[in-house]
Amino acid sequence: MNGLLEIKKRILDDIVSSGSYTETEEKRIKYLSKKGEITLLFGQIKDIEPENRKEFGQFVNDLRTEAFDLINSLKEKYSETSAETIDLTLPGKLPGSGSYHPLNMIRDDLKKIFRKMGFSVATGPEVETEYYIFDALNMPSWHPARKTTDSLFLSEGKLLRTETSSVQIRTMEKGKPPFRIIAPGRVYRNEKENATHTAMFSQCEGLYVNRGVSFSELKGTLKEFFKILYGKDTVIRFRPHYFPFTEPSAEVDVSCFKCKGKGCSLCKRSGWLELGGCGMVHPKLLENVGIDSEEFTGFAFGLGIERLAMLKYGVNDIRDFTENDLRFLDQF
Numbered sequence: 001m002n003g004l005l006e007i008k009k010r011i012l013d014d015i016v017s018s019g020s021y022t023e024t025e026e027k028r029i030k031y032l033s034k035k036g037e038i039t040l041l042f043g044q045i046k047d048i049e050p051e052n053r054k055e056f057g058q059f060v061n062d063l064r065t066e067a068f069d070l071i072n073s074l075k076e077k078y079s080e081t082s083a084e085t086i087d088l089t090l091p092g093k094l095p096g097s098g099s100y101h102p103l104n105m106i107r108d109d110l111k112k113i114f115r116k117m118g119f120s121v122a123t124g125p126e127v128e129t130e131y132y133i134f135d136a137l138n139m140p141s142w143h144p145a146r147k148t149t150d151s152l153f154l155s156e157g158k159l160l161r162t163e164t165s166s167v168q169i170r171t172m173e174k175g176k177p178p179f180r181i182i183a184p185g186r187v188y189r190n191e192k193e194n195a196t197h198t199a200m201f202s203q204c205e206g207l208y209v210n211r212g213v214s215f216s217e218l219k220g221t222l223k224e225f226f227k228i229l230y231g232k233d234t235v236i237r238f239r240p241h242y243f244p245f246t247e248p249s250a251e252v253d254v255s256c257f258k259c260k261g262k263g264c265s266l267c268k269r270s271g272w273l274e275l276g277g278c279g280m281v282h283p284k285l286l287e288n289v290g291i292d293s294e295e296f297t298g299f300a301f302g303l304g305i306e307r308l309a310m311l312k313y314g315v316n317d318i319r320d321f322t323e324n325d326l327r328f329l330d331q332f
């Protein structure tokens with residue numbers, strides 16, 4: 001037994017003296033592998049006198065357990081601190097960073113610019129009733145603009161809003177003039193999709209109602225907005241148009257930022273890009289919400305948010321905004 005105790009002390013001292021993870025592993029191989037010293041001690045059991053065999057076997061077994069535990073705890077210690085397991089020359093892993101969606105960025109720009117001009121932000125539901133989309137917007141049941149082809153109807157006479165103009169009515173019926181609001185939000189149309197049209201897109205409605213509001217204020221407001229958004233050299237033009245809810249009405253074009261009005265593929269050689277509709281609020285709308293149209297006048301506009309973003313970021317296909325392709329989104 002004395003000899004065995006010496007062997008035990010030598011082995012355990014040798015293991016404890018390991019100074020690294022690699023050295024500890026070498027000791028495991030030296031003592032506990034198939035041909036390791038402790039493993040080989042088991043092979044000697046058969047040579048021991050029968051009366052001592054049990055004691056010998058127990059001793060070797062305990063030695064193996066002790067050596068095993070010791071090696072494991074040393075390995076644990078070295079794997080936490082050892083430089084061998086941490087390669088300091090590897091480049092660090094940067095945390096993945098997200099980016100804002102370009103439509104969110106342009107919406108934030110819109111809100112910031114119009115807030116500075118005194119507009120507050122209003123909202124309305126995307127599921128609307130025919131009253132807010134048609135009747136209150138001066139499109140009675142016989143009106144051709146009420147055709148169902150580009151509206152998406154739901155059950156119980158409800159429909160997905162086709163334009164944010166419904167928020168004009170919802171805002172005005174809630175209070176008394178003056179009103180000065182913008183209403184950015186999603187709209188839906190039963191449309192064939194292409195590079196400039198999608199069935200789901202966003203608009204930003206604008207409404208200003210007060211005493212003595214004139215068309216020149218509408219022009220000034222939009223002119224200022226586009227200059228802040230696209231730069232001071234931006235030129236806009238108004239083309240006469242028809243909307244049932246404004247009179248007079250116009251479409252607003254912005255000089256193509258890409259070719260500076262000379263004509264290019266983006267603006268289809270016209271030098272202009274159509275971004276929205278606008279006009280003076282039709283007196284019928286004011287009357288529909290109980291506002292005296294002799295006393296108050298107003299202007300309204302509706303801008304396509306995707307179109308604004310296409311211009312700002314030079315995006316040639318509107319569908320890119322909703323495809324969730326990270327190669328596109330990572331650029332912003």
Ligand code: FA5
Pocket residue numbers: 162163164165189191196197198199201203205243246249274275276277278279300301302303304305306307318
């Ligand atoms: C309207 O929706 C009117 N409500 C705008 C308005 C508001 C006029 C207030 C007067 C007063 P329009 O259908 O032209 O108008 O759409 C306005 C803008 O939305 C367009 O100029 C365009 O920028 C954008 N737009 C229209 N249809 C689509 C579409 N399918 N995909 C993407 N953008 C669209």
